[in-house]
Amino acid sequence: MGQRYHGSVEDLLTNLESMKSDARDRIVARRQQLAGTRGVLVEEWPTNSVQEIVERELARRRPFIDKENVGTIGHRDTVIWLGLLALAVTRPDDTVVFVTKDKGFLGSKGDLHSDLEADLAQHGVQASRVKAMPDLFSVINVLRTQVEADQRRATAHAAIRQALHEYNKELMALQWGWEFDLRDGGLARPDIDADLPPEMETVTVSFIESEFDVAVEPSVAENDKPLRCTYKVDISFDGVMTKSEWYGNDYSRLELWDSDLNDQYVSVEAYRVLELIAEVTYDPAVEEAHVDHIVGSHVVSDSY
Structure with a gap:
């Protein structure tokens, strides 16, 4: 009233x-x-x-x-x-x-x-x-539609970053050096080229960390089609090199770690920042992502 x-x-x-x-x-x-x-x-x-x-x-x-x-x-x-x-x-x-x-x-x-x-x-x-x-x-x-799309995209990207981080274990197990091939007596190419010299032997990964920024194409994952994810990883490599090879040549992109590992070898290290392109499958129903494989790579820097 x-x-x-x-x-x-x-x-x-x-x-x-x-x-x-x-x-x-x-x-x-x-x-x-x-x-x-x-x-x-x-x-x-x-x-x-x-x-x-x-x-x-x-x-x-x-x-x-x-x-x-x-x-x-x-x-x-x-x-x-x-x-x-x-x-x-x-x-x-x-x-x-x-x-x-x-x-x-x-x-x-x-x-x-x-x-x-x-x-x-x-x-x-x-x-x-x-x-x-x-x-x-x-x-x-x-605005509401766009907010909901942004939320789905943010959830997908978080799952993708987590999957890429967990994939570091797979990367550590790859062949990074030029290994002797018993079948033909030659050198087998690395699984991913980090621009390491063939003279660096028994290459292993001592440290690996994926960077936070990830570019995802397409940016919205609404189905089970693979996504292309471009991101960077910081990697440290350990290896050995013969003393004659190390002291007889210029390896400015490597660092000497132990100059007297034994009578024949020195211990060396390499640092690389790699840009990797991974194919990733994202399932929006369970909000989980899985890295299928690496489809491209190149060296960005020798230090991080």
Whole structure:
């Protein structure tokens, strides 16, 4: 039920204005809270130059329209039109969402009007950066969909990083050096080329660590198709080399660890940062990833 109000008209108007202001502040705060889940900012509308509006009217450029017996209409829409241009120009790295159902701003398919797109292009703004949506509910639904996709992507990437970390055990067991092949008497190539010299014998991995950053293609894992994951690993190798080989040549990419391992050999080490490309299978049903195999590699650095 309503309540009786006792007081002057001035006091009533003051109270109503205060209530309106409080309600507006609550609405704005709630919008910012919802939008902030994806770093969205609800901006104040930019101010317009009076000269810009007058020149646009004189040139009869949209949204000014000639109407019989009326003259021209479109001042309000021009303020909106120019404000949208200003907002898009001042935020070159952001997507601008324009909430409107006004057909004066829209094309036949609900996208931006071709004249508005032309004005954006004239200001150096790609029209694809300005999205027209009919209402705030549509904006929130799009944000919700994107948030859910981001959450799925984050879960997948965490599982992929864990799988790559666990795959280090498999990498340690690979052949990294040039080993003597008993079948033909030659040297068998390493499983992964870390640019180690063939003269470095009995190569083993003493340390391996995968770096955190992983580039995943495609970025969204929605099925059981293999993903290509590019990442870096830091590896230390131990090995031996004959004394005559070590002292008779320049191995600047190796380090001497023990100059007198025995009568014939010295102990050496190598440090490498490798960029690896792995095929990974991710199962979204159980949120687990598995490394299938390494499909590419190259040496990034000799130290880490």
